[in-house]
Amino acid sequence: MDRQKSIRIIAIIIFLTVIAMVFFLLMNKETYSLNLPKTEEVTRIMISTDTVKKEVTSIEEIKDIIYVLEGNERTTKKESINDSPVNAETPIKIEFHFQQNGGSILYIYTQRNQYYLEQPYNGVYRISGDEYNSIAKYVL
Structure with missing residues (x-):
């Protein structure tokens, strides 16, 4: 016993x-935090899909795009481990070009009826359909 x-x-x-x-x-x-450039550092933003490419140079549009992407101080626990999203439906690439050379890239996309923003090697963040659409309107 x-x-x-x-x-x-x-x-x-x-x-x-x-x-x-x-x-x-x-x-x-x-926990990962989205790293976006300051508006005054950006000279232009290239927004593209596989077939369409749009250049944004207007300061007001650049401000609007960064404002939408910032959301409410986005954080996530989901890590991005690739150069671009995997299994994404219609990914939209957003390239920031800086005044002091260089740039950064992020993607917005849909996956299983959800909307995401992914910053390569940082994190994957949920966004709303309205936020997605306000950026996608440039190329879709």
């Missing part, structure tokens, strides 16, 4: 240890 009780106690300890490890791993995922 004592042997069975000891086995049960060891099994319970192992089970609780595994549960604690899983909980710790799930709770400690890194």
